[in-house]
Amino acid sequence: MREDPLPDADPNEKFYEGDNQYRMSGQALEFKQLNIHAWEAFDKGQDIHMQAAPSQAELLFRNYKVIKEKLKSKTKDTIMEKYGNAATEEEIPMELLLGQSERQVEYDRAGRVIKGMETSLPKSKYEEDVFINNHTSVWGSWWKDHQWGYKCCKQTIRNSYCTGAAGIEAAEAATDLMKANIARKATSEGGFFIEFAWILGINALNAPAPAEEKKLATWGTEVPEDLVLDEKLLTEALKKEDERRREEKDERKRKYNVRWNDEVTAEEMEAYRMKKVHHDDPMKDFLN
Ligand SMILES: [Zn+2]
Structure with a gap:
């Protein structure tokens, strides 16, 4: 838990203020600064390594701090020498001392914050906000x-x-x-x-009655037990099947734009089975 779980509670009674509080204060922060210094110095060519030689790293960090402070005061001195120090002459107005910023915060009538105090999300070392394949979210x-x-x-x-x-x-x-x-x-x-x-959260009993399904035999593998074939339709289907076979033999009659009808009825399936020539049928050459 990074954020303070109870931001409105009395700080004197809190025993936990979120991980960020511990990350950003005390010796954790010092250690962090020490690490950062080691990395940066190493990048700039100094022979310094936080894990291999921690004491040396710490000593160098202390030296660095002293040198940095000296340099800072020296720069300050030279600037003040050249331009003078306006701050010593008179007191700075309270408005400036209390701090101003560009940040805009909006409050409602009760004094609660509406907008402007949002915390920024921390970035990680991984790729972020990369949108692939036209997606608009990650x-x-x-x-x-x-x-x-x-x-x-x-x-x-x-x-x-x-x-x-x-x-x-x-x-x-x-x-x-x-x-x-x-x-x-x-x-x-x-x-x-x-x-x-x-x-699954479906009320089967109250479900709308499904429309009567047309009985199709598209794949021809499942033959229902209670199959009743219509004789008239069957003769029609047989005729159609003959026609189809003739057409298949004579390629010249085949049209350019063939439209397939994939709704096969049980009768058509039966006609196809009746007319089908089996390869291992010994009498197949005498058919027709
Ligand atoms: Zn998408």
């Missing part, structure tokens, strides 16, 4: 169902491209559809699924 700005994602489009795939508001809408539509499907399954299969749906 990776990790969104979290849902134990997954991280992008806030701008609510996607949880790191390499995804931003889909924006349209993507959010599509995703919501997809989840709604999935919920509706589960609810429908639940109503049709009873107890267990109703419970399952209830866990």
Whole structure:
């Protein structure tokens, strides 16, 4: 916890003021300054290392402080010698002594701060605010169902491209559809699924009645047990299948723009199976 958890509490009664308080005060700060000095001196070519030779580093830091103070006072002296010191002549007005800044703070009528006292977020050593793949927010700005994602489009795939508001809408539509499907399954299969749906937060019993589904046999693998074929439709389908085969044999008749109809009915599937030539059929050469 970096910030003070109880900023409004009486400071005399507090026993913990946030980690920042300890980082920014006392010996922690001294140690930090010592480290920074070691790094900077090393960068400038001095043979100094905080971990390898800590005593030397500290001694050099002390020397450095003394030298720095001397240099400061010397500069001050030369400047005052040249220009004089206006500060000694008269007292500085209180308004200046109490400090002015460019910072604008807004208060409400009760004296509470509305705007202007926001703390700046500390930067880390890692890359920050890098937007990839057209996203307008960073990776990790969104979290849902134990997954991280992008806030701008609510996607949880790191390499995804931003889909924006349209993507959010599509995703919501997809989840709604999935919920509706589960609810429908639940109503049709009873107890267990109703419970399952209830866990997912779907009220299966109150779900809108799904529209009667057209029975399709698109993949041809699942044949329902209660399949009843319409004779009339079947003869039609057989005719169509013959036509299709003829067309396939004569390539010249094939059109440029072929439009596929992928809604295969059970009758069409049956016609296809009836007309299909099996490769291991010993009588296949005598067909037709
Ligand atoms: Zn995005």
